[in-house]
Amino acid sequence: MSHHQVVIIGSGPAGLTAAIYSARANLAPLVIEGEPSSTSDQPGGQLMLTTEVENFPGFPDGIMGPELMIRMREQAARFGAEFLTEKATAIDFSERPFKVWVRETLHTADAIIVSTGAQSLMLGLEAESRLLGHGLSTCATCDGFFFRNQEIAVVGGGDSAVEEATFLTKFASKVSLIVRRDELRASKIMQERALANPKIELVWNTVVDDLLGTDKLDGAVVRNVVTGDVRTLPVTGLFVAIGHRPNTDLFKGVLAMEDNGYLITRPGTSYTDIDGVFACGDVQDHTYRQAITAAGSGCMAAIDTERWLEANHHS
Ligand code: NDP
Secondary structure, X not given: OEEEEEEEEOOOHHHHHHHHHHHHOOOOOEEXXXXXXXXXXXXXXXXXXXXXXXXXXXXXXXXXXXXHHHHHHHHHHHOOOEEEOOOOOEEEOOOOOEEEEEOOEEXXXXXXXXXXXXXXXXXXXXXXXXXXXXXXXXXXXXHHHHHOOOEEEEEOOOHHHHHHHHHHOOOOOEEEEEOXXXXXXXXXXXXXHHHXXXXXXXXXXXXXXXXXXXXXXXXXXXXXXXXXXXXXXXOOEEEEOOOEEEOOHHHOXXXXXXXXXXXXXXXXXXXXXXXXXXEOHHHHOOOOOOHHHHHHHHHHHHHHHHHHHHHOOOO
16 A cells, blocks of 8 residues: 555556646645557557657647657656556545555555546547548547648547537548538537538448558448448548547546536635545646646646645645
8 A cells, every 4th residue: 555645547648747746745645547559548648659749838849659658748748747657447536535446456545646648539430440540530620731622531520520520621621521420510600600511512321341551541441331331531630529528437426517517616726525535637628728728727626635735734
């Protein structure tokens, strides 16, 4: 068993920024950073699955996602953050100190920061792992810029897909919106905007069966589910926008969450409904979902934690 003032669960931009701040406040946090073999719980979070990041302030020439996360981790380690490269497997927040298990090993903490992030739902195609970051993307805000004057596609029929398709027309020459049914789930106003956009072509009743290309996307094999017609869309970019899922299974029935599983934090703070447990990053944000907003909320969580510990004089 080991005791820490702060245990941080999750190591994306939110968790690592919380680690930098709490380490610099002499709180010697333990970061349970995740499992390297996993695609949902990998140390470093979603940025480990991207290539170039051009919108993180301070990197005018861009930086690779994994490189950015390695640097954040080094920065936290420099000030005394400890890392455990495993996944938290069970928790008990019913009394203090809080308990977090990593398999059979128990770690206790005066305060907890939850930063387990979220994952984009994917299509389940074998080619996805090969092409993610190489033409296949889950974030239009992040990657749209790379597809200037190219033909691309977006998969999905909800607000995210329609919003991303509309946004991507700023860059792409044409955006095919691939919808599996004959109607959109997106709100009326977003639908109207997309339907009126001459650069967006709706591809109804269609699913993606395969992605072509070895080191970069060369086309998407699509199938009309009504006619059975199979064809290849000549796209160099494909954005999957079929929803996100927060990594909150561990906290079900423990922390207050919305119907969609995102943790609820008190507005403008990182406080959850359990005193001494804080949350930051995508696990509690389904609106912005950016590395920089996650990092910002990680900073908030560390400051909230530090002040809470001070007021509750844990040692
Ligand atoms: P949603 O769950 O609303 O929509 C997911 C879409 O993806 C649906 O059209 C669904 O199809 C489709 N889909 C799901 N799985 C597959 C699959 N395997 N293959 C092909 N298509 C698939 O997710 P969103 O991310 O769009 O939105 C999440 C929430 O966030 C919503 O409440 C939304 O309103 C909100 N939001 C609001 C925005 C805004 O107001 N500006 C912007 C973005 C999101 P089907 O319809 O057939 O189930």
